[in-house]
Amino acid sequence: MYRFLLTPRWVALHIVVLLVIPAFVFLGRWQFGRFEERSANSDRVTANLAAAPVPLGTLAGPGRQVKVDDRFHTVTVSGSYDAAHGLVVRRRPQEGRPGFYVLTPLVTGGGQAVLVNRGWVKAGASADAPPEVPAPPAGQVTVTGRLRPGETEESSGLKDRSGLPPGQVLLIDPGKIGKGLPYQLVGGYVELTGQQPKPAAAPEPVPAPDVGSGGGLNLAYGVQWWLFIGVAIGGWILLIRREVADRKAAESAEVPESPKVPETAESSTEQQETHPAPN
Template identity: 70%
Template sequence: MYRFLLTRRWLAFHLLVLLLIPAFFFLGKWQFGRFEERSASSERTTANLNSAPVPLDRLDTVGGTVSSDVKFRPVTVTGKYDASHELLVRRRPQNSRVGFYVVTPLVTPQGAVLVNRGWVPAGATAETRPEVPPPPSGEVTVTGRLKPSETEDTTGIRNRSAGLPAGQVLLVNTTDIGATLPYRLYGGFVELTGQRPTADRAPEPVPAPDLGGGGGLNLAYSVQWWLFIGVAVGGWFLLIRREARDLSAADAEGDGAGKDQQEVRAQS
């Protein structure tokens, strides 16, 4: 009854199922790995955001780098803003509007740190400078989220300087920006959440990062791929059973027709 399993059509079907099973397994494993990575990242980010502020020098150094492990850790730093070297970071949407981040160096005795003071909407045209509230004069103490220097790889933004209006950049890259300043920069930059004394007018604060589902969608995808293994095997088994049932019914029908013919010949 099951000799049909050795036909060319069924051998091709067996091979297809054998290829699908490991493919679905590894796709599910890959999605589960993404779930673990994103969950760990989400948990680390949540813990960092909820940490108590610490002095900037504890997590970053002049000319150093900021590890992703301390990204979004609250820090404090005291210094004076250098408005003469303030920069606008292009193509930064917020609340579904296109605008700029306002990045101002905060000069300290050790060096300077770039401070993202917040967001301002774009001007009337691409070449029109937006209205930017000035930073406070005198000494200020800034509190904010520490972030690593931005790169093309971490942001997906292609960095270029040619053709940009003066005082505008595409990335908060401390190496590139530091090359244009008369003082050395810390390795990361600070996303401002508060300062003393407060300013009468200030850019719109940058909201805290959206943690999303923490990889929950990847977990659902991994389970889905592994369920597809059961669907493939179950479908393969059901098709075999149906084919065998159809062949058995055809054989039974053929035997019945043969008996009828014999009875007719006997009667004649």
């Protein structure tokens, strides 16, 4: 009855199922790994955002890359803005509006400075037109903000290019930007959340990062992939059982009915003797 399982069509189905099961196992494990990674990152960023501010120098300095575990930690730093070397960062939409980030070095003394993202401004009349940027406050200021590592093409998803209008960049890359400055830049930048004294006019603040569900979607996808394993196995068994039932029904339909035995003359005579006809 089960020899049909060795036919080419069924052998092909067995191979497909046996390949699908380990593939679904791998995809499920990969999604669970992404869930753990994103959950850990979400917890770390949430903790850094809630942590008490610390001096910038304890977490970053010239020639030092900002550690992954220190991203978005609140820091404080004092100095004076160098408006002459200010920049705007292209392709930075906010709330669905095209615009720029305003990047201004804050000179902290001792031949050092840090790039401060002072906020967002809307785009000009054209892509190459300079936006209207509020001037930074003069004199000594104390900045509070979120510490961010310098951007790369890989981390930002943006392709850097040359030939941009003067004063515009695509990436917040302290290593590249610092080559044209008369001081050393910290290997990261500060995303401003507050400063003293407060300026009369300022760019729009950059919203805090959305830590999201911490990889909850990845967990759901991982469960789905493993459920698909059960669906594949269950469907495989169902097809086999259906084939067996169909074959049994076909065999039953092919079996002929037993013929009736005709009455013989002798049996008819016996019936007449047993039941004589009335006079």
